[in-house]
Structures are given as C-alpha cells and as structure tokens.
Amino acid sequence: MNALRLSLLFLLFSSLTQAQQWFYPELKPLAAPELAPFDFGVASGDPLPDAVVIWTKLYIESDQQELVKWEIASDTLLKNLVQTGEVYTNGTTAFTVKVDVKNLEPGTTYFYRFQHKGKYSPIGRTRTASQSGERLRLAVVSCADYQGGYFNAFGDIAKQKNLDAVLHLGDYIYEYGVWRGGRKRMMKRRYREHIPDKTCTELRDYRTRYGQYRLDAQLRECHRLHPFIVIWDDHEIANNASVDGAESRNSDWEGRKKTAKQAYFEWMPIRENPERSIVRSFSFGNLAELWMLDGRLAGRSAQATGPNDPALNSPDRHMLGEQQTDWLLNGMKNSQARWKIVGNQVVFSQLNDSKVFDRRPSVRMDRWDGYPAERQHIFDFIYKNDLKNIVVVTGDVHTSWAFELTGDPADPEVYNRKTGKGVVGAEFVTPSITSFNFDEFVPKFVGAEARRRFKKKKNNPHLRYVDLNHHGYLLLTLTPEKAQSDWYFVKRKDRVDDRVKLCASRHIMFDGKEIEK
Ligand SMILES: [Fe+2]
Incomplete structure (x- = not known):
C-alpha cells in the first residue's frame, strides 16, 4: 500500500472515530427520524426576568462546523418574531447549540425553534421569570x-x-x-x-x-x-x-x-x-x-x-x-x-x-x-x-x-x-x-x-x-x-x-x- 493510500485511510479512520464522539450510531434505532437532525428535540432553561437559555443538538456525522439559525417569537406560529440569530456549532460541544436569549419581557411565554440546512426543529415553548x-x-x-x-x-x-x-x-x-x-x-x-x-x-x-x-x-x-x-x-x-x-x-x-x-x-x-x-x-x-x-x-x-x-x-x-x-x-x-x-x-x-x-x-x-x-x-x-x-x-x-x-x-x-x-x-x-x-x-x-x-x-x-x-x-x-x-x-x-x-x-x-x- 502506498503512502498516499495509507494516509487517506488514516484520515478516514481518524475522522470516523472523531465523529463517533458525537454521533453514537448505537442510538440510531431509538431516534425519531421525522425530527432529524433535531432528533434530541429542543429545550430551554435558567429563566431570568429578561433572559432564557434555549438548546438543541444536531444528530449528524459532520466533522465541519455547522451553522444553526434560531428564532424566538411571542406566538405559537412564530409570526411575531421577537429575535432571530445564527450560531456555529461543532464536534467540540458534540454539535449541541445553546443560546442565552436576552432582552426579553418578564413573566412572558415565548416560542422558539432552530433551523439547519432548511430543516426546522420542533417548536419549543418557554417562559421568563415572573x-x-x-x-x-x-x-x-x-x-x-x-x-x-x-x-x-x-x-x-x-x-x-x-x-x-x-x-x-x-x-x-x-x-x-x-x-x-x-x-x-x-x-x-x-x-x-x-x-x-x-x-x-x-x-x-x-x-x-x-x-x-x-x-x-x-x-x-x-x-x-x-x-x-x-x-x-x-x-x-x-x-x-x-x-x-x-x-x-x-x-x-x-x-x-x-x-x-x-x-x-x-x-x-x-x-x-x-x-x-x-x-x-x-x-x-x-x-x-x-x-x-x-x-x-x-x-x-x-x-x-x-x-x-x-x-x-x-x-x-x-x-x-x-x-x-x-x-x-x-x-x-x-x-x-x-x-x-x-x-x-x-x-x-x-x-x-x-x-x-x-x-x-x-x-x-x-x-x-x-x-x-x-x-x-x-x-x-x-x-x-x-x-x-x-x-x-x-x-x-x-x-x-x-x-x-x-x-x-x-x-x-x-x-x-x-x-x-x-x-x-x-x-x-x-x-x-x-x-x-x-x-x-x-x-x-x-x-x-x-x-x-x-x-x-x-x-x-x-x-x-x-x-x-x-x-x-x-x-x-x-x-x-x-x-x-x-x-x-x-x-x-x-x-x-x-x-x-x-x-x-x-x-x-x-x-x-x-x-x-
Ligand atoms: Fe437517585
């Protein structure tokens, strides 16, 4: 085997083991393909009077950085957008995404979702501290x-x-x-x-x-x-x-x-x-x-x-x-x-x-x-x-x-x-x-x-x-x-x-x- 093929094989192997760090193929049978790549859903937490953390994760095999867009609105259909943004994620955080959304109103219910390459996450609901x-x-x-x-x-x-x-x-x-x-x-x-x-x-x-x-x-x-x-x-x-x-x-x-x-x-x-x-x-x-x-x-x-x-x-x-x-x-x-x-x-x-x-x-x-x-x-x-x-x-x-x-x-x-x-x-x-x-x-x-x-x-x-x-x-x-x-x-x-x-x-x-x- 020549040196080029060897190094290509090495690259392939190392990127595979790398991806294993955040892809976990053994979980695939439990996953919900209709949600892909947001198989793990969305979440929110740590409500302050004016801020709340929103979360999701991409279930993908990428070894690149990936762009994820987010939006938060005051209505269930996300027509009345309050804020939008973009964030990059990569393998170092296992393609998890966390945004601390600020400048919100206290005691208010909000709706949010993420988007990656044209696919949308489920719409989450959250609430700031009353x-x-x-x-x-x-x-x-x-x-x-x-x-x-x-x-x-x-x-x-x-x-x-x-x-x-x-x-x-x-x-x-x-x-x-x-x-x-x-x-x-x-x-x-x-x-x-x-x-x-x-x-x-x-x-x-x-x-x-x-x-x-x-x-x-x-x-x-x-x-x-x-x-x-x-x-x-x-x-x-x-x-x-x-x-x-x-x-x-x-x-x-x-x-x-x-x-x-x-x-x-x-x-x-x-x-x-x-x-x-x-x-x-x-x-x-x-x-x-x-x-x-x-x-x-x-x-x-x-x-x-x-x-x-x-x-x-x-x-x-x-x-x-x-x-x-x-x-x-x-x-x-x-x-x-x-x-x-x-x-x-x-x-x-x-x-x-x-x-x-x-x-x-x-x-x-x-x-x-x-x-x-x-x-x-x-x-x-x-x-x-x-x-x-x-x-x-x-x-x-x-x-x-x-x-x-x-x-x-x-x-x-x-x-x-x-x-x-x-x-x-x-x-x-x-x-x-x-x-x-x-x-x-x-x-x-x-x-x-x-x-x-x-x-x-x-x-x-x-x-x-x-x-x-x-x-x-x-x-x-x-x-x-x-x-x-x-x-x-x-x-x-x-x-x-x-x-x-x-x-x-x-x-x-x-x-x-x-x-x-
Ligand atoms: Fe326990």
Whole structure:
C-alpha cells in the first residue's frame, strides 16, 4: 500500500472515530427520524426576568462546523418574531447549540425553534421569570433511571398548564451499565436497558447516555414545553460522589469529574459559566427567590463511615463548603422575597431512621445527617437572623416526605410540635421519576412497617408526610399567603401510561407556625 493510500485511510479512520464522539450510531434505532437532525428535540432553561437559555443538538456525522439559525417569537406560529440569530456549532460541544436569549419581557411565554440546512426543529415553548408576585408553580423532580421504567411522570408534567419551570434536583441520568445479576426482585423490574452497556467514565459514554435519555419521547416533550432549572446529584458523575471521590471512583477522579461536567453542560439547558458551576440563584419578584445548590462537587467532604465515626461531628467536614454556605445564608438574609426556596440534592432535615436502616448507616451518611456541623451552622444563622418562610426542596431518596424545618426536632427547647416553636419553614421531598424505592426492594409489609416507624412521633416529631412506594413528582405552588406541595404519583411505569393521580398535599402559611396537619 502506498503512502498516499495509507494516509487517506488514516484520515478516514481518524475522522470516523472523531465523529463517533458525537454521533453514537448505537442510538440510531431509538431516534425519531421525522425530527432529524433535531432528533434530541429542543429545550430551554435558567429563566431570568429578561433572559432564557434555549438548546438543541444536531444528530449528524459532520466533522465541519455547522451553522444553526434560531428564532424566538411571542406566538405559537412564530409570526411575531421577537429575535432571530445564527450560531456555529461543532464536534467540540458534540454539535449541541445553546443560546442565552436576552432582552426579553418578564413573566412572558415565548416560542422558539432552530433551523439547519432548511430543516426546522420542533417548536419549543418557554417562559421568563415572573416578577408579578402573584403565583409561582414549579414542578419538582429527581431520579429518573431509564432502566427502572418509563418516564410517565415527565409525560404528565409536559401536560401541566401554567407551570413556571421544572426544577430537576439531580440524577437526571444514571451512570451504570445494564443491571445484571442483581436481586430477582430488581431484575424483574428492569424495563429498559442502558446504552452504552458499561459504567460511564469517558466523555463518549456520558454523551451517549444523555442522548439515550433525551430520545425518550416523554422527557423530550417535557423539555420542549417547559424551561428547566437543573442541578446534578451524584449519578451524573458516579454514585455517592464528593469532591475527592465516589463509591466506585476510577484512578483519574479529577478527569472523570471534568468529563461528567462537560457532558452535563453540553446536554442541559443551563447557563454557561467558565467554572461549570451549578450554584446560582433565581428571582421571582417579591414572591420568591430560589437558590440552587451543589452538595456534591463544590465543597463536599467524603461521607463518614457511620454514626460512630469520630469525624462525623467535625466542623471541618462540609456538604456545601464555606464559600457556598456564606453565599446562601447572606443571600437569604438580604432577600426581600416572601419565600426563600432552596433547591438541594439530599434530605436536609434530621431523619431518625435508626429503627429502619440500623444496619445500613451509609444511607444516612450521604444525607445532611452525615454533615451535622454545617447544618447546625446554617440553623444557627437562620435563628440568629430570624429568617422564616424557607422552603427546601429535595430529591435523592426516591420517596416522598414533608418535614417542618427546625434546628433540632428532638430538643423541646428548640422545637415544639404543638405550638410550632422553632419552625422556620418546610422541606418537601419529591419521589423518583422511576428509580427504585421501598416496594421494589422489599415486600410491601416491610415497607408498611418502615413507614409506621418513621411516622412515630417519638422518632420523627417534625415529620408531616411520608410515602415510600410511589413514583412521580411534586408540584410546588407559591402565593403570597401559602406554600403548597402537591404530590402526583404515576399509576405504573412498566410501560407508557398517562394515568397520574394527585395523592397528597401539604402546605405552610406565610409566617405561619406549622404545616397543616
Ligand atoms: Fe437517585
């Protein structure tokens, strides 16, 4: 073979492997050819009063840069164009496209689409942050394991009218390969299989995994119709991640974090920033301010080994780290908003699960219960500055909860369940979209007993609601008088099915003392 042919072959081979970095032929059978090249749909996010990020991706084999045009309008037919623009994309961002559209009007619904070589994307709908102060409606979600079932909860949120945004609190993807050889009970509930069939460690793995999730029609439709405000939890990187490691870290942990962050920022409609930080806040006029936290990669110390670990109570151990904690606390102190909403990965409230998980303290050590000194510092600041009307929203535990937010539910000097003394707000926890919870791990009667033990006043006096078996989402509605959480549960997740039911509601009143019973 002569040198020319050799170098031509080399060029062909290297461009093929290059293109594999963003084309993922193994996803083609799942793709929606009628949408090509916008197979992954459109999305929007991070709404400000005057700006919103719009997103799409080209599913093409090109190794050139490609021109994509965009337009945004005030009407569904895109007749009343508000802005248009052009942007180049290429393989370095896997042909994703992100535009931070500015100079928009607050609390306004917009419609947008992209165009590439004469082909149009589906028309997306989005909404800037309302400043009117009347009402805010946020769907709150977390933990969508593709293998654990169909995303009916996303399908239902897509149909919700008058939503301001969807808060995604993490575990947008799971990094695992295809489950094999687990418990029989679990294996029976593996309804779909992950692509690629390996734990994500490389950029191509994470990109392909996001691609697979985004080819789910219900998730894609949910993105098309509502702006998302997202944060990662651990599974966007690796299970039980912290700054310095994870349950199954590979040797190059810094590299893996960087890779996982890159894929996340490529695929999520999150506003770009040089540090690829997810820590940011959103203002909804006088009604609410929202702080989105990073309890994983910004400042988290490694998990303690259990309740007897001598390091557990050390003030040197952090969930958020000093910088982020100061930013949050000063932000809440200086905020004029009636409701102070905190979007957080893991359960913030004290949860006495010693009667349920006594042999698995690691479950507790990953939550705020595993970082008691930093939590106490936060409560000390809250009490000292007389902050109230705080609503923490949380995911991670795949189950549904409502707590009164208090510095110490076990200490009558701090908290009184009857009078509401020491209550500074509420924590509402959203169930998983599909990820396993109690009835998928243990027989129903075991779950029922666990629920009874959790609910015992002696164990958790500040607990106002718990459900351990259902999947779905919660809808947070804020008005000047009231913050209400409504839990919507899906009927099934072993196939696409649109039956969803409102199953529970809890609320707190503004400056009120306790959650309605
Ligand atoms: Fe999860």
